[in-house]
Amino acid sequence: MPIYEYRCQECGRRTTVLHRSIHNIQQPTCPRCGSQNLKRLISKVAYVRSEEARLEAMADPSNWGDVDENDPKSLARFMRKMSQELGEDLGPEFEEVIDRLEAGQSPEEIEKAMPELGGELGGDLDEGGGGIDQVL
Ligand SMILES: [Zn+2]
Structure with a gap:
């Protein structure tokens, strides 16, 4: 189950979304303003992966x-x-x-x-x- 972080392009709110399935990634809505204009941030996922690899x-x-x-x-x-x-x-x-x-x-x-x-x-x-x- 992938975890993605998004930033709202309207109000700048960051939100972390756990997707149940990698085959069905749904566009999240901003929890603050309700906008669907969210941009996915990939840096954090990459960071978590490398941290995991280090711990492994x-x-x-x-x-x-x-x-x-x-x-x-x-x-x-x-x-x-x-x-x-x-x-x-x-x-x-x-x-x-x-x-x-x-x-x-x-x-x-x-x-x-x-x-x-x-x-x-x-x-x-x-x-x-x-x-x-x-x-x-
Ligand atoms: Zn927003």
């Missing part, structure tokens, strides 16, 4: 160097490194995961203890409060 590369154990994925403490060290490399605060959940790893818990135990992680360390792509405005 990091999730590949062969890129981890000397990390031992069966050693929680080694994993914790790696995750700290990853966090520094991303140059952003990954949030209190991420910190808690690292703390638990350093305490010797396995990723499986941590997932059970923190079900809100949804089985994916690092969580969803956080677009800084942007979110989806419309579903078409």
Whole structure:
């Protein structure tokens, strides 16, 4: 399901639209002025893709160097490194995961203890409060 960002040519409002199907892209309407004169912005989608690719590369154990994925403490060290490399605060959940790893818990135990992680360390792509405005 593609997510596109549009800018209204009438009032300048940006809106993020999740399309249910790539085969049936419907023209969205501006949530502020109701205009259908919206122009699709592609930069953000491209950015999200590259970010995903970066995270995927990091999730590949062969890129981890000397990390031992069966050693929680080694994993914790790696995750700290990853966090520094991303140059952003990954949030209190991420910190808690690292703390638990350093305490010797396995990723499986941590997932059970923190079900809100949804089985994916690092969580969803956080677009800084942007979110989806419309579903078409
Ligand atoms: Zn508008």
